[in-house]
Amino acid sequence: MNLLAPLPDAGAGERIDALLTRPGLRIERIVSHGQPSPPGFWYDQSEAEWVMVLVGAARLRFQEESEDRVLGPGDCLDIAPHRRHRVDWTDPSAATVWLAVFYPCDPP
Amino acid sequence: MNLLAPLPDAGAGERIDALLTRPGLRIERIVSHGQPSPPGFWYDQSEAEWVMVLVGAARLRFQEESEDRVLGPGDCLDIAPHRRHRVDWTDPSAATVWLAVFYPCDPP
Numbered sequence: 001m002n003l004l005a006p007l008p009d010a011g012a013g014e015r016i017d018a019l020l021t022r023p024g025l026r027i028e029r030i031v032s033h034g035q036p037s038p039p040g041f042w043y044d045q046s047e048a049e050w051v052m053v054l055v056g057a058a059r060l061r062f063q064e065e066s067e068d069r070v071l072g073p074g075d076c077l078d079i080a081p082h083r084r085h086r087v088d089w090t091d092p093s094a095a096t097v098w099l100a101v102f103y104p105c106d107p108p
Numbered sequence: 109m110n111l112l113a114p115l116p117d118a119g120a121g122e123r124i125d126a127l128l129t130r131p132g133l134r135i136e137r138i139v140s141h142g143q144p145s146p147p148g149f150w151y152d153q154s155e156a157e158w159v160m161v162l163v164g165a166a167r168l169r170f171q172e173e174s175e176d177r178v179l180g181p182g183d184c185l186d187i188a189p190h191r192r193h194r195v196d197w198t199d200p201s202a203a204t205v206w207l208a209v210f211y212p213c214d215p216p
Contacts, residue, residue: 003160004182020158020186024132025211027158050128050135051205052111054162054182074112074162088127088209099160101209 003029004055007095010035025104032055032058034092042084047102056096059089081105111137115203118143140166142200150188150192155210160184162203167197187196189213 009014010033014046020027026047037043042063053075059068060077063084069077079085090096109127116123118141128135134155146152161183168185169192171192177185181215187193198204 001184002180002182003184018158019184020209022156022211025209027209044192072161074110076109076111076127099207101128101135103130 003099004097007031007079007097010095012073026050028098028100030098030100032056032087032096032098033085033094034090036089037086042086044082044084045079045102046081046105048081048105049079050076050101050103051079052099054097054099056094057091058087058096058098061086061088084096111207112200112205115139117141118203132212134204136208136210137182138206140164140195140198140204140206140207141202142196142198143195145194150194151193152190153187153210154189154211154213156189157187158184158211159187160207162207164202165199166195166204166206166214169194169196 003019008031010031014035015031017029018026019029053073055073058071060071061068068088082091116125116139118139122143123139125137126134127137161179161181163181166179168179169176176196
């Protein structure tokens with residue numbers, strides 16, 4: 001299986017494909033094509049998420065930060081559970097492909 | 109953090125960096141530069157491994173198969189625990205960068 005070709009057409013909306021689903025682990029490919037998160041929307045997830053950009057360009061914003069994180073190929077981030085964030089921008093001229101690994105919150 | 113730049117010099121040996129270590133989950137970046145697995149060596153891992161090639165070119169062999177799997181950017185594989193495999197070849201002219209997600213074997 002190849003994650004970069006063929007790419008689904010994400011022009012009409014973000015496309016999410018589960019690549020691996022196991023107890024306590026989910027790996028997804030997310031393909032965006034210019035879609036930001038809806039205005040005023042913040043992800044507030046119970047799971048932790050390690051995410052990287054495979055292809056493309058995006059700007060991710062953490063609610064407690066004043067500026068976007070600018071992300072390109074190879075950039076990765078670990079997002080703690082309930083750390084509110086949104087995608088402020090993805091490149092409208094080409095696909096942005098994310099690899100996301102969701103895993104349970106550490107025990108407190 | 110960026111996984112593609114700068115890359116460590118793997119000319120003298122494969123380089124492995126742990127990107128995330130959590131109970132039941134380990135994400136690693138592996139950089140190869142022409143190194144195959146040692147002759148006759150087979151990985152025989154107690155963990156499952158989901159792996160993808162980010163950059164470069166490699167040939168991976170499962171012991172029970174008669175031919176190598178030819179892998180390039182975006183190619184991914186899920187390797188079950190104890191499924192014996194080896195890396196028969198990586199591109200000697202440039203770095204091959206792997207992303208590997210290790211996770212526990214499913215309960216039987």
